[in-house]
Amino acid sequence: MSYPYQLTTLDAYHDAYRRSVADPEEFWADIAENFLWKKKWDKVLEWNFTEPKIEWFKGGKLNITENCIDRHLELKADDPAIIWEPNNPEERTRIVTYARLHKRVCQFAQVLKNNGVKKGDRVCIYMGMVPELAYAVLGCARIGAIHSVIFGGFSAQSIADRLEDAQATFIVTCDGAYRGGKDIPLKSIIDDALIGNKTIQRVIVYTRTRTPVSMIKGRDVWWEDEMEFAETQVEREGVVSFPAEEMDAEDPLFILYTSGSTGKPKGVVHTCAGYMIWTNYTFVNVFQYTPGEVHFCTADIGWITGHSYIVYGPLSAGGTSLMFEGIPTWPDAGRFWDIVQKHKVNILYTAPTAIRSLMGFGLEPIDGKNLSSLRVLGTVGEPINEEAWHWYNENIGHKNCPVVDTWWQTETAGTLISNLAGVTPSKPSWATLPLPGVQPLLVDENGKEVTEKDEHGYYNGNLCIKAPWPGILRTTYGDHERCRTNYFATYPGLYFTGDGCLKDENGNYRITGRVDDVLNVSGHRIGTAEVENAINMHSGVVESAVVGYPHDIKGQGIYAYVIVNHKHGDDDLTKRDINQTVSRIIGAIAKPDKIQFVSGLPKTRSGKIMRRILRKIAEGESGNLGDTSTLLDPGIVEEIRSGKL
Numbered sequence: 001m002s003y004p005y006q007l008t009t010l011d012a013y014h015d016a017y018r019r020s021v022a023d024p025e026e027f028w029a030d031i032a033e034n035f036l037w038k039k040k041w042d043k044v045l046e047w048n049f050t051e052p053k054i055e056w057f058k059g060g061k062l063n064i065t066e067n068c069i070d071r072h073l074e075l076k077a078d079d080p081a082i083i084w085e086p087n088n089p090e091e092r093t094r095i096v097t098y099a100r101l102h103k104r105v106c107q108f109a110q111v112l113k114n115n116g117v118k119k120g121d122r123v124c125i126y127m128g129m130v131p132e133l134a135y136a137v138l139g140c141a142r143i144g145a146i147h148s149v150i151f152g153g154f155s156a157q158s159i160a161d162r163l164e165d166a167q168a169t170f171i172v173t174c175d176g177a178y179r180g181g182k183d184i185p186l187k188s189i190i191d192d193a194l195i196g197n198k199t200i201q202r203v204i205v206y207t208r209t210r211t212p213v214s215m216i217k218g219r220d221v222w223w224e225d226e227m228e229f230a231e232t233q234v235e236r237e238g239v240v241s242f243p244a245e246e247m248d249a250e251d252p253l254f255i256l257y258t259s260g261s262t263g264k265p266k267g268v269v270h271t272c273a274g275y276m277i278w279t280n281y282t283f284v285n286v287f288q289y290t291p292g293e294v295h296f297c298t299a300d301i302g303w304i305t306g307h308s309y310i311v312y313g314p315l316s317a318g319g320t321s322l323m324f325e326g327i328p329t330w331p332d333a334g335r336f337w338d339i340v341q342k343h344k345v346n347i348l349y350t351a352p353t354a355i356r357s358l359m360g361f362g363l364e365p366i367d368g369k370n371l372s373s374l375r376v377l378g379t380v381g382e383p384i385n386e387e388a389w390h391w392y393n394e395n396i397g398h399k400n401c402p403v404v405d406t407w408w409q410t411e412t413a414g415t416l417i418s419n420l421a422g423v424t425p426s427k428p429s430w431a432t433l434p435l436p437g438v439q440p441l442l443v444d445e446n447g448k449e450v451t452e453k454d455e456h457g458y459y460n461g462n463l464c465i466k467a468p469w470p471g472i473l474r475t476t477y478g479d480h481e482r483c484r485t486n487y488f489a490t491y492p493g494l495y496f497t498g499d500g501c502l503k504d505e506n507g508n509y510r511i512t513g514r515v516d517d518v519l520n521v522s523g524h525r526i527g528t529a530e531v532e533n534a535i536n537m538h539s540g541v542v543e544s545a546v547v548g549y550p551h552d553i554k555g556q557g558i559y560a561y562v563i564v565n566h567k568h569g570d571d572d573l574t575k576r577d578i579n580q581t582v583s584r585i586i587g588a589i590a591k592p593d594k595i596q597f598v599s600g601l602p603k604t605r606s607g608k609i610m611r612r613i614l615r616k617i618a619e620g621e622s623g624n625l626g627d628t629s630t631l632l633d634p635g636i637v638e639e640i641r642s643g644k645l
């Protein structure tokens with residue numbers, strides 16, 4: 001199978017782009033014909049960005065798992081769908097063929113049904129990177145339950161908040177997860193999250209680490225027992241395949257929580273058909289995937305990158321997706337290169353933060369590793385600096401592999417701006433051109449299109465998108481108004497990304513980073529308000545303000561200015577207590593890198609914290625702080641500046 005909609009020349013790209021803008025409905029209808037529908041759509045697109053209301057392929061009926069699995073069975077039953085590489089290189093690799101994947105997903109769908117899960121129910125999945133995580137996700141999709149995967153690094157409190165927001169009724173988890181030298185006790189974290197919870201009816205626990213866990217009668221069941229029962233049931237009842245639920249094109253497929261500029265994460269909702277088509281189309285075109293190739297996306301399925309480019313994109317394309325349980329630096333910094341060599345990886349898709357961290361180990365871990373199978377390299381999640389781009393291109397790709405810099409967001413489902421590997425030109429640290437169907441627009445603070453170049457010859461503004469593509473978010477779960485105010489109200493008539501951006505005269509885009517109060521730490525989105533709320537939970541803290549600062553490896557680090565009225569022990573212990581509090585409330589990923597104790601914060605007379613000043617000081621650029629005359633107490637700035645860490 002190859003893909004009729006794969007754009008393999010520069011002309012084909014430009015032609016497709018033109019057609020996608022001139023007549024989006026015709027353009028996407030042609031592409032949608034390549035998928036398996038139980039019933040075709042009545043209308044390709046209906047939309048307005050005011051409410052917002054966005055509907056793609058309305059009236060169409062399908063099930064995404066039939067597109068990801070069943071339709072490949074005839075020709076690819078014995079081809080690998082998932083190659084699983086364990087945390088510990090001594091442990092055996094698992095190869096999951098399409099036939100096996102079909103069997104396991106059907107079986108798990110049966111397990112969900114046996115446990116009372118129905119179409120539309122919210123199932124929270126909190127697991128390590130084991131193939132069973134993919135079975136759980138796809139099992140939900142098979143029966144039409146809405147999955148909400150939570151990254152294993154989030155704390156019990158974060159899970160509890162998400163369970164509450166989604167009104168989830170089921171959980172799938174593991175006893176524990178391996179990550180490098182650590183075991184994370186997932187079930188025990190779930191147990192903490194469930195204290196006081198009233199909605200969860202059942203917890204299904206997969207055995208991975210054999211950590212002792214508490215199993216509550218009537219609530220907790222073992223994955224293995226349930227799967228075994230479902231298997232004999234399938235045999236007994238002569239059912240070979242669990243029927244895929246007929247889903248509306250616009251039925252929700254999943255919720256994924258992400259940070260914004262307010263204190264509470266939002267549940268981004270994606271729907272069945274649009275999400276499927278967008279992840280597939282971008283997977284096939286950005287990476288120029290050829291059937292038979294091994295695609296290695298190093299993200300965790302707890303993030304959108306894993307949803308779209310480990311599970312749904314590659315599988316809907318009948319591809320082979322490599323899933324890695326561990327981390328790049330364990331047992332040593334050569335782990336990625338060992339995996340590339342061992343599994344003859346063709347496409348490597350990772351984050352700039354991983355590249356920068358591996359750069360720090362020098363070339364020794366790469367020495368002697370055969371990387372010749374690599375054809376395409378990709379990056380995602382944060383701006384890539386030129387040094388890292390060149391290091392990746394030269395030492396990993398040996399200048400033979402196009403590097404695709406893919407810009408996108410949880411809300412966009414898949415890539416919106418990127419070069420297409422070997423088809424459209426790359427430009428170091430530029431995401432370059434929009435995919436067909438994507439119409440970017442740079443605006444100034446007032447929402448007016450930027451039409452003048454800056455002193456460097458670039459258009460510089462806030463990145464918006466003018467019209468919907470199939471993968472755009474539809475709502476934020478349980479709160480549509482929040483979706484409107486967050487994304488569609490800042491600049492009426494436009495989807496606002498929250499990112500700042502440059503455009504050159506050839507139409508290439510370069511994303512410069514968030515312009516809202518969201519940090520990007522090691523490619524993870526973290527809202528400053530969330531971190532402040534967590535710090536403020538500490539009993540000795542009066543107030544805090546959190547900003548980002550440039551960090552060599554993480555991209556951005558978290559800098560917290562904190563007013564305390566009570567120190568328990570010395571400064572160092574108090575800082576560790578604050579960090580511990582943040583770990584409890586959000587998770588270790590949100591721990592501040594630097595905490596500076598201050599006696600006050602720079603505020604305007606109306607009480608607003610002037611973050612601009614705090615950012616400048618944290619960035620080490622306090623020479624020119626701009627106008628501080630509107631401050632309530634200008635003296636505080638000097639104190640903060642002299643105490644900078």
Ligand code: WTA
Nearest residue numbers: 380381382383405406407408409410511525
């Ligand atoms: C940033 C991850 C520069 C951006 C897929 C965006 C990038 C946020 C790039 C979304 C890139 C992602 N170049 N910045 N190639 N890709 N970003 O929701 O600020 O975790 O808004 O989605 O990451 O993060 P999210």
